[in-house]
Amino acid sequence: MFNRILALIVKETLMVLRNKDARLVLIVPPLMQLFIFAFAATLDVQNIPIGILNRDNGEKSIELVQRFNGIPTFNPIYYLKSVEEITSFIDQQKGVMVLSIDEQFSRNLDAKKPVDVQLILDGRKSNTVQIVVGYVSRMLDDFNQDIATEVGITLQNTKIYPRNWFNPNLIFYWYNVPCLAGVLTMTIGFTLTALSVAREREMGTFDQLLVSPLQPFEILLGKSIPAIIISLVEATIIILAGIFIFRIPFTGYLILFYLSLFVFVCSVVGLGLLISSISETQQQAILGAFGIMSPAIILSGFATPIENMPKGLQYLTYINPLRYILVIAKGLFLKAMPADIVLSNTWPMAVIALFTLTGAAWFFRKRLE
């Protein structure tokens, strides 16, 4: 029996590796995605174009405007000439914010009166502008502090010291690359299996497999083991790229990562085979794979946090294996996550794997009858 399965594993692996198209699809897109998405999928705020309308010619306003120059967050800065320009500036998305300083600014400040500056923000980019407002209010706070010191008053003798653990400079790809290790491994494991049985059935080679001495579960094993191995190899490539090319610290235990990756890949491969054995044609398999993968990525917390979703959807994420591997990947890369927390995220994946693999086996058998 063992020999038979081994023979099938060798055949399946060779089939993937010898097919030029399949090879290309396996290697090029994941690496391309890794490098593009690691840098592109960023909610970071940098090089934000803004406009400044300064209707005051006093010393103080010029000083304030000066502070906006040369900050990497705000670049380029456009200087508007009139209030009328603000609407078209924002509407045409030439910038996401206009800082508007009115005529009375310096005069009021010199008269020791509080003054307002207006920030007009483009609500079409509400996440970006919220970060921008935080940034500007911190700048104004510093400015106030300096003015107060000038006139000899202590404005506030307390201060906030912001620190970020695990990723002190909040580098976005430190978050992206560990997550992509999970996302891309899933994409590969899934495409390898979701299409395999459906394709063989459409091409008629599946019947040939069936008349061989192989038992149904042996065929299933023979299909899943190569997919698991290839997915783990790809995961290894991404992890190595993360450590050596992106220079992201890997603070946890590698062995724990591989253990959970193995369980994760099993659950994904099971799901892929399940879809493959349910679908009648390749096209159904492709659509099924897409229809499951795309929500799985959204509902994993990769694009936006799970906490922000409505409660009902949050429960749905518990059956998503990607959710757990992302916690583990970020934890083991950045947080030196201890074994007990890792394992508490691994066992749900093991349960999912059990369900998907037995489900695949069941449908597979049912199909044969």
Add this chain to the structure above:
Amino acid sequence: MQNKFLKLRINGRFRRLKALMVKEFYQIIRDPSSILISVVLPLVLLFIYGFGISLDANHVKIGLVLEDTSPDAQSFAKSLTDSRYFDVTVVKDRRELDKDFLRGAIRGIVVIPSYFSAFRQRQDNVAPIQVIGDGSEPNTANFVQNYLQLTWQNWLQQERISSKLSGIPLINAQPRFWYNEELKSHNFLVPGSLAIIMTLIGTLLTALVISREWERGTMEAVMSTPVTIVELLFAKLLSYYILAMASMLMCVTFTVLLYQVPLRGSWWVLTLVSSIFLFPALGTGLLISTTSKSQIIAAQISIVSAFLPAFILSGFLFEISSMPLPIQILTYIIPARYFVSCLQTLFLVGTVWGLLWSNMLAMIALGIVVFMVTAHYTVKRLD
């Protein structure tokens, strides 16, 4: 005589086109996967994107370490617990929170040290508050830091008012959020996600269906009839155009009714912009189906070259200006980039012609390029 002949030819052309359209129509209606892609998948995606993608962080769970129990520290703690942005767990010792922080159960820790109020009384010292963000979630960490800053500033302001401290010149920022006053992220995410759904129908559906015809050889069968290749492809594109527009209408209706996103621009302009977007999108689908040999490859190429870029590089969720320069340049050849900007504007702002024109022109230009490349490959394929 010649005139009559020409008329006959044109008549024949229309007749053939009509026949082809009828054939395509039945093909679409009878093919479950076409209906699946154009009706079911958009609704599922609209639902998942609309509810699953949200940048509105409310009630972020944070821990507050209150080492100091003076009225000063208590009053700041109160302003934190009252804030709708945070869900605060108060403890005496930071070590109680370490495990939760590692697990990701809380996203930030605020430490008010035991000497906080003592330092505050003295002129020569600054009373520190430490805010620790979870760097493994950079956007949430940013959020925590920003909103703590804001809560803290408001608290100071309150203190100043209650202690009647005046005569200090202070600058206050008055933020005005135009077009999305309540700062709901789904107001711009849902219109943006329409671009992704349209990419899916325009490109994935076209690529899959036409590549199946090439794979099965039915394309050649139709071509052996008097129908020319141009007529054939035109009929196909026109049918999928109609299908995509119907799907778009369905999604827009859901966006307005279910998600309550205002549609401030005109329906006609929305129709125009969507039609123009479909030009490069359908072209890409056609190109993929002609160049790839099998459905599987066609599906994968369309996901990698159309769907994922529309998701990541279109500016729908991730800010383009924050990307590195080479990737920013890459986004210019992604049609969805222009479409997302048009959609967000049409929904939230209105019909802003200046912005729409330039985006529409860019999409037309991309469409022309795609069709020229497609024509080249299609002719080659037939040889």
